[in-house]
Every structure is written in structure tokens, then in C-alpha cells.
Amino acid sequence: MLRFVPRVSLGLCLALAVGCSPSTPTPQKTDEKAAPEQPTKAAAGEGLPALPEVVATVNDVAIPLAQFKDIYDLKVKKYTDRGREIPPSADRRYRKSITERLVYNEILRQEAKARGIEVDAAKLAERETQQKQGIKDWDKHLQRRGETEQSLRDMYVAEILEQQFLEKDGKLTVTDAEVDEEYEKIKPNYKSEGERIHAAHILIPIGPQEQPTPMGEKPPEPSQEEKDKWRKEAMAKAEELHKKATAPGADFAQLAKENSVGPSADKGGDLGIFTKDRMVEEFSVAAFKLKPGEISKPVETKFGIHIIKILAKYPPGDLPKEALADQIKERLSQRKLHQGRRELKDALLAKYKVQNKMEELLGPDPRGPKRPPVVNPSEMPAGHPPIDMKAKGPAPAADDAKAEPEGGDGD
Structure with a gap:
């Protein structure tokens, strides 16, 4: 069975492209009635507060409501298109997560400017091309995800920038000693009685590759002539x-x-x-x-x-070390990238002065804190699947020949 190896995406969206003017964005009025500059918090069960004209600031650089609504309105539209109102819990979650995205976007923009780093244009173009592969209707894909062309581009920019920061800091370097140590650990998992x-x-x-359909609907069966x-x-x-x-x-x-x-x-x-x-x-x-x-x-x-x-x-x-060297380097590099991104984000959030006005208005979630899932980076998919299904070790990833091709949608 032929296996696909999925990639892990840990991207965060970058709302302002690197290299743009560093001037402070001017808050724009929306089509809706202007919200009060200092709306009060809503009590639990009485609905959510009005949206503020400035959702947050980073080192006194404002993130205006119009920028927030570019994404937020599309998330809400996914519900209204189905004749539903967005549930308060989902509304709260989107307000919080989108604002956090935009805050980190602005932090990354300012950090890139301070370091004199510009996003790798070739990597960005390659990433965008890969994302569109196999997607028949790109506009519908964006609509289903509740994103814009720019918001997805910002996501890729953020991924690339984070990696560039970590590479420049030497956080992703994999040494020969680390490869040797990892090889000795995993070598028994790759022993086989058959040729490989x-x-x-x-x-x-x-x-055409299948695209997600609304719940309860099945795609039409093609005719034999079409097949x-x-x-x-x-x-x-x-x-x-x-x-x-x-x-x-x-x-x-x-x-x-x-x-x-x-x-x-x-x-x-x-x-x-x-x-x-x-x-x-x-x-x-x-x-x-x-x-x-x-x-x-x-x-x-x-x-x-x-x-x-x-x-x-x-x-x-046993497989010789040279047969597994690339896989080991990829695995170790991915571990360092996952860990490095978490540490980088924590360090940057501590470094920059942030006022999250949206979070202040929302107040604590009336449902209480949600326990985050525990993720072990060492268990994330590596560059290649293990060989022996009977061997103990990292779980195999989905088959290339068994899994649906890429191009599915997600929120």
C-alpha cells in the first residue's frame, strides 16, 4: 500500500505583507453603524459586545476594525449562507482567534522590519502554487474556508517568516551527532526480512479531484463516457x-x-x-x-x-544509516521547527507591547477555560513512514494510494 505523508501546517496569518509601509494603519469606518469607542462588557447570557473601532494595538500601531472584518464577515457568512445565525460560542471564538491572528501578524511584520528580513518570494510563490494544486474552483474553496486570497497569502508569509527567523538564529540546525543518536534509537524499527x-x-x-460537498449531499455519479x-x-x-x-x-x-x-x-x-x-x-x-x-x-x-x-x-x-539519514534530518528538523515556533511566539508576545481590546471587551469565557490538547512533537508525522508495520515506533501516515488527494477544505 502506497503511502502519502501529510504535512503539518502550523501557519499563522500575517495581515500586513513584509516590505509594506511601516506607517500606522488608519482605522476605517465600516458600512455598519459606528460602534462606541468604549463599549461596555456584556454580561453572560446577554449577547456579545459591539465590535470596537480598533481591535488591538501593537507598539501603538492600530489594527482597525475594517481589517478584522475582512476575515470575520466571511466566517459569519458561512452560517448565514445556510440560513443560520452564528452561535454565540462560535462568534466569541472567531472574534478572539481572528484578533490574535492579526496581533501576531503585526508583531511578525514589525520584527521582520527590525531584523531587516524580507519574506523569501520564491518560497511564497511555491507555497501558493502547491496550495492550489487539485482545487477546481479556488473561489469556492476560499468561501468554504471563510478566508480571502490575501488572508491565505498572509498565512504562508507568516510560516515562511517564522522559519527564516529560526534559521537565522540557528534554531533549526541538525548536527551529525544528533543524526547518529537518532539512528541508534530507530534502527530496530526498520529491520525487515524482505527487500526494500x-x-x-x-x-x-x-x-477531477473530489471536492467537499454540503452535509447530506452526494456528488453526482459520472457516466461511463465521462470515465x-x-x-x-x-x-x-x-x-x-x-x-x-x-x-x-x-x-x-x-x-x-x-x-x-x-x-x-x-x-x-x-x-x-x-x-x-x-x-x-x-x-x-x-x-x-x-x-x-x-x-x-x-x-x-x-x-x-x-x-x-x-x-x-x-x-x-537493518537499513544502513545513509538510507535513513535524510528521514532522520527531516524528523529532527520538524521537531525543532515545531518547538521553535512555540518558543518564538512566546518570546515575541513578551517583547512587544500589545493591547488586545477585543479580548478586554469579551471578558472571560462564561463556559470556563478550555483545556488545550497535549501534542508531543516527536509523534508528529516525519518525512517518511516506518517500514515494518509490526515494529514499534512512530505511527505510519496515510497512504498516497489510499488517501484522497490534497485539496480539501477546513476552517
Whole structure:
């Protein structure tokens, strides 16, 4: 069974793009009646207070209501479009979370300016391209998420900026000693009695990728004529990509990033190391016949059409350290990134003078504090799944061949 490896997204939205004018934003009037400058707190059960003209300030830089409402109105619209009023609990949650997003956005903007750091434009463009892969109607996708084009771009900017800060501070460096130590810990998990291969693929879906539908609704069943047409189109694209992939000097990883679907596309189609029984039969038969460096002709499975490249083969027994080095570095780097982001946010919130007027108006949640979930960074998905299903260790991630392609929506 062929596995997709999902990525973890810990992004926070950056409302003001790096490099913009540092001048203080001027609060804008909304179409609604202006709220009082100092509305009073609402008692529990009497509804929420009116929205303030300035939702927060960061080092005396105002975050105006208009900026807040760019996102907030879309969240509310998701309810009104269904003929519902937003529940007070959800309304409170959105007011709080959106304001916190915008506060941290402004902190990151000011910090980037202070450090003389600009967001990596190439990484931003790549991130936006990846996000749109497989999404048929981008406008509807934004509507379902309750976001704007700019708010999602701000999210990617924030992710990249955080990583740039941590890299500049040396927080993401993985040493050889750390790799050696981790290898000794995980080596028993990768012992196998069967041959293993390290492969990458380009996956071309047959037909349009499924999009989420309203609850209770099923997508229409395509006709056999449509299915035949989709298969013919996918195979033609696969054959064209096979020619490109086998041409002298071809960059298979780049072709996968540009044309494949699923989380593995972000890693150049890299599927990691696996045994024969971890793959669907058609894929397995084709892949294990290849030698390192060889590329298969298009292989059709019920999940789409694959072009497979074998990167390495390993005999039964322990995997050598060099086979796991990239995976270990990725795992350790992800751990440091998760931890580093938390520590960075705590440090920046302590460094900057913040007045969260929205939070002051909302007051304490009448339902009481919510216990946050406990997340162990070491249990987050790493770059590749473990090999032996019987071995103890990190849980395997979802299959490339079994999971739905990327492009689903979320709030």
C-alpha cells in the first residue's frame, strides 16, 4: 500500500505583507453603524459586545476594525449562507482567534522590519502554487474556508517568516551527532526480512479531484463516457510526462512538484522506503522490477496513473544509516521547527507591547477555560513512514494510494 505523508501546517496569518509601509494603519469606518469607542462588557447570557473601532494595538500601531472584518464577515457568512445565525460560542471564538491572528501578524511584520528580513518570494510563490494544486474552483474553496486570497497569502508569509527567523538564529540546525543518536534509537524499527526500495512517483489523477460537498449531499455519479474520457486524458498526460522524465538531464523531482498530486508532490514525489507488501499490487509489481535510477512507464491503479522512479534498493536486515539519514534530518528538523515556533511566539508576545481590546471587551469565557490538547512533537508525522508495520515506533501516515488527494477544505 502506497503511502502519502501529510504535512503539518502550523501557519499563522500575517495581515500586513513584509516590505509594506511601516506607517500606522488608519482605522476605517465600516458600512455598519459606528460602534462606541468604549463599549461596555456584556454580561453572560446577554449577547456579545459591539465590535470596537480598533481591535488591538501593537507598539501603538492600530489594527482597525475594517481589517478584522475582512476575515470575520466571511466566517459569519458561512452560517448565514445556510440560513443560520452564528452561535454565540462560535462568534466569541472567531472574534478572539481572528484578533490574535492579526496581533501576531503585526508583531511578525514589525520584527521582520527590525531584523531587516524580507519574506523569501520564491518560497511564497511555491507555497501558493502547491496550495492550489487539485482545487477546481479556488473561489469556492476560499468561501468554504471563510478566508480571502490575501488572508491565505498572509498565512504562508507568516510560516515562511517564522522559519527564516529560526534559521537565522540557528534554531533549526541538525548536527551529525544528533543524526547518529537518532539512528541508534530507530534502527530496530526498520529491520525487515524482505527487500526494500526507496521510490518517488508522479501521480496523475483520473478525472477531477473530489471536492467537499454540503452535509447530506452526494456528488453526482459520472457516466461511463465521462470515465473513459477522463482516463484517456490522464493517460495522455502521463505518457507526455514519461517522455519528459526520461529525457537526458530531466529533473524528476521538479516534474513531480509541478504535476503530481498529494502531499508527496511537495517532496518531489518522494514516497520513502517501503517493502513490497506496503504497496497496491499493480504499483508493487512495476516498482520492484526496476533498478535504481530507472523510471517506469505509466502504471494505472484505482488511485490514478503513476510514473515511478527507483532511487535505491536495500536487502533484508537493518537499513544502513545513509538510507535513513535524510528521514532522520527531516524528523529532527520538524521537531525543532515545531518547538521553535512555540518558543518564538512566546518570546515575541513578551517583547512587544500589545493591547488586545477585543479580548478586554469579551471578558472571560462564561463556559470556563478550555483545556488545550497535549501534542508531543516527536509523534508528529516525519518525512517518511516506518517500514515494518509490526515494529514499534512512530505511527505510519496515510497512504498516497489510499488517501484522497490534497485539496480539501477546513476552517
